[in-house]
Every structure is written in structure tokens, then in C-alpha cells.
Amino acid sequence: MANRLRSTPRNSAEIRILAAALDLFAEHGVSGTSLQMIADAVGVAKAAVYYRFKTKDDIVIAVTEMQLAGLEEALESAEADGNRARARELLLARVIELAVENRRMVGILQFDPVVIRFLGEHAPFQEFLERLHSALIGDETGPKALLRAAMLRGAIGSAVMHPLVADLDDDILRRELLDLARHLIDLPIK
Numbered sequence: 001m002a003n004r005l006r007s008t009p010r011n012s013a014e015i016r017i018l019a020a021a022l023d024l025f026a027e028h029g030v031s032g033t034s035l036q037m038i039a040d041a042v043g044v045a046k047a048a049v050y051y052r053f054k055t056k057d058d059i060v061i062a063v064t065e066m067q068l069a070g071l072e073e074a075l076e077s078a079e080a081d082g083n084r085a086r087a088r089e090l091l092l093a094r095v096i097e098l099a100v101e102n103r104r105m106v107g108i109l110q111f112d113p114v115v116i117r118f119l120g121e122h123a124p125f126q127e128f129l130e131r132l133h134s135a136l137i138g139d140e141t142g143p144k145a146l147l148r149a150a151m152l153r154g155a156i157g158s159a160v161m162h163p164l165v166a167d168l169d170d171d172i173l174r175r176e177l178l179d180l181a182r183h184l185i186d187l188p189i190k
Helices: 012-028 035-042 046-052 056-080 084-101 103-111 113-121 123-137 143-161 170-184
Strands: none
Touching (some): 012 046, 012 056, 012 103, 035 046, 056 084, 056 103, 056 113, 056 123, 084 143, 103 143, 143 170
16 A cells, blocks of 8 residues: 555644645745744744744645545545546546635645645655546556646646636536546546
8 A cells, every 4th residue: 555645643733733824825825924924823933833843844745745635535445446437437526526625725736836846846745646647547658648637637726716617606616627527538428
């Protein structure tokens, strides 16, 4: 079994810090958020944040792990499922469900330069994303498969946070996005 992203259980103080950091990252970007801003948002001294997380990078990693961990169970189920088409359908539905539920975090994961750097350099994130792409797209690694993976990520990420759909009902957004995403990865349209 691959290493899980949720390797570190979080206590309530850490969860409060991470929730405040997520809100601030969404508003100011990672680079525009300081440890002092996080401490102020939680209502604690900066030293209390340092006690839990030694650097802002540690907070970025923890926030990203916390968000991506929501897909981990669905990914593991897809990898274990003997019916590849069903597994891909269920995993795609879960990816879209989480993207719709966490619209602000999608923007951070897809567009914040600091988070993009972490996703590109942090081995557990790289492994997770490779597994996710393999489960959704297949084991092919050629240009067509890479383009499909990039288009799928871009389509979902851009769509859930685009101003045109800001007032769209979540159920409608999920349904329409799922139908469109099926086209990108050659799943039957329902």
C-alpha cells in the first residue's frame, strides 16, 4: 500500500490553525499570508503557531495534505476495484464532489505558485497525483494522456471557481461537470 497523505493525526489546536491558514491563503495567497496573520486569526501568539508548525511551509504541506486526503479513500477504492470503468466513474464523481464542496481550496491547489511548487517537489504529493491520474486516465504516459490529465484538472478547477457559475446550484454544477468530464476521459455519458 502506498504511503497515505494523512500520516499525521491533527489535534484541535492544529486544525484551528490550518483552517485559519486556509481562509487566509484563499484571501491573500500563500505568499501574502504570514505566520503572524495566522496567529492573529486564531487568536493566539505567534509562538503558539511555531510550537505546532515550525515553518509556513509546514502549514502549506499540512493544509494541502488535509485537502487531498479527502480523495485518498476514493482513490484506494478505485485502485482495488476490479471493474475499471466503475472505479473511474466513482473516483471522478468524488473528485468533482470535493471540488464543488471546496471551491476556494481548488483555486489554491491549482493556481497558487507556492502550492504548485510543493505539489511538484513534495514526493508524497507527486505519488498521490500520479496514482490519481493513473486511476482516472490509465497507465498511458504519452502526450495524449498527459493532455487529458491536464485538461481534466484544469476543467474541473476552473469551472468550480469561475464567476459564471458562482451562483449555480451545487447539484447542477456537479451533474453538468461530471457529464463534461466524462468526455475528457472517455467514460460513457449518462
